Amino acid sequence: MHCRSFNWVAVGLGFYLLNTIAPAQDAITEHIPSWLRSGEYLAEDTYVADANVRRGDQVVRDFTESDSILRFVLTPRTRLGVLRLGAEWERFTFDFPNGAQLPDTLQSASLVIGLDTQFSDSILLRLEAQPGFYGTNDLGYNDFNMPFIIGGTYIYNPNVQIVLGVGVDIERKYPVIPGAGIRWKFARYWVLNAVLPTPRLEFEAAKNVTLYLGANIKETGFRVGNHFGDTHGMDDRLNHALLTYSEVRTGLGVVWKISSILTLNAEAGYEPYRTFDFYRVDVRYREDGSAPYGMLSLHGAF
């Protein structure tokens, strides 16, 4: 009567956590409605220094960037699967010199509405939309957009999972971006987590510490203000224009699981690629050289 194996206890798509404060957590959650008891959060800030971008002969030099993200998503379990209901705010700020043709703030405030579900014992499916406002300093109804993703994970075995997906944003330069990736635990302490937008090679240095070499790829569409062009380079083509902002960060990081619901992530590296692309009017600024960055985030799930 022993037909079992125990691969599942180690899975969870590679997440190991400690349980040091579980009793306290249980005491708190007893008084909370069940649909509020499961969720995830993220607070992250990235600072990029000494960056330059170029458009032909025009160069914008020595600006810095701060990218802040706050996200809170409830993940109640239903018969359909795990719902994802929450909100996210992201703000890029740049200290461009006066007269630059670029916005000094890009920000989004959106809802997160999604579902993770089991299609079979081998396939997990995620549908997630982020309806909200994607603009500059003052968000308004003109800035509304609703990017969404559809992705699937094929669980080949506990050590290998294949991910396929597509991201859709009708206001981005490339509205549909397909993606594929693999998560492969190829040795006891090593995982190749080559899944966009944050592909990584991970090394489990200790039970609660993971080191990684990785990248973070971002591409989001924003709409600038009705008079943006009038005040930035006197180019009225840029009034109410769509801007696709892209950047790629590559660096080394450490993930320290402080407790069951709190993880600290620190990362540093270089940003080799960045574009500000007013693609409909062919005004495009590209990274000139690379820029160093540092990132800190606190995140967790409960």
Next chain:
Amino acid sequence: MKIRPSLLLVLLLARSTIAAGDPAAELASFSVFDKIDINELVKSDVETIHGPPMAGRFLSVQSCYVVPGSPEKQMAALKNWDPTKHRELKVFLHFDLPPSPTPENFSKLKNAPDNGSVRAFVSATQKLSNELQISKEEAKKFSTSQNGDGIAAVAAPWAQVLSARAKSFVSGGTAALAPYDHSGEAIRANEELQSLLKQQDKIRKQFSGLLSESGIGRSAGSLKPELYWELLDVDDHGVVTLGASYNRAGGNYQAADVLYYASGGYYVALTLYQMWPVTADGKAFTLVWRGDMISAASLEDLHGVERLGSESVMMKDISKAVTLFRRDTGGR
């Protein structure tokens, strides 16, 4: 709407009559299989789906399948099946134990294969790693009695620990087992099993008779367990584990298989079986329901899609194990 007591009684009686006479209805009354078609199941593979969502460090999966022959034959096949024949199940050693185990009953541990999992097990033992699930008293045995290299260096103290735990289980059920407190928080197998069953109330009620006569989640019961031990792989780490099986036939075919001790990887695991004799196309078959429940530290903090992922892998593993079992025993 008010229902008069007499009408309520009639409704309850009607429901229990349906349940007693109809395996599919009884299955639906306590499992996640709301509606099954025996004739379809005869032709199909095992059907495996996740159980009711469980909080904390627990996970459950339920399976349902039909095999030729009688429930008695299935009970015997479960008892005699040898998982070590299938490398993919990663059970390296499996041995039955007598009712009064001694350290000699674990002597085959020193013949364990020399692979990465077993080396990790030896290394964790020699370092007295925090991941080892032993008591403080047991830890003292390891610190004083390790001679030789490889698995041979740790086989003797493990034989002492395992035989002592098996004896404790025989005499007092899981309630008599020492906690895992070598590295801090005390984890008790008895409480883990009680918590597992508390979150599966319908299953607990369905199996209350069998469980109350066993040593699962309580002190020793009137049923005599069939004992065994195994060396298996959990996430590339070797784990020694102690198990016990109980079964009850005669109209209500139920069985329980508990892994009440593990040196790492998981705290406890419980598998329950219920079987019904059924007929399809004029032939005798057995409808089998299997419920797997596990408690493991690494599951504690899985949420959202991570938990779905773990459930999916657990479902795949159980499907694989059941498929191999059916193939070996002529069930498919």
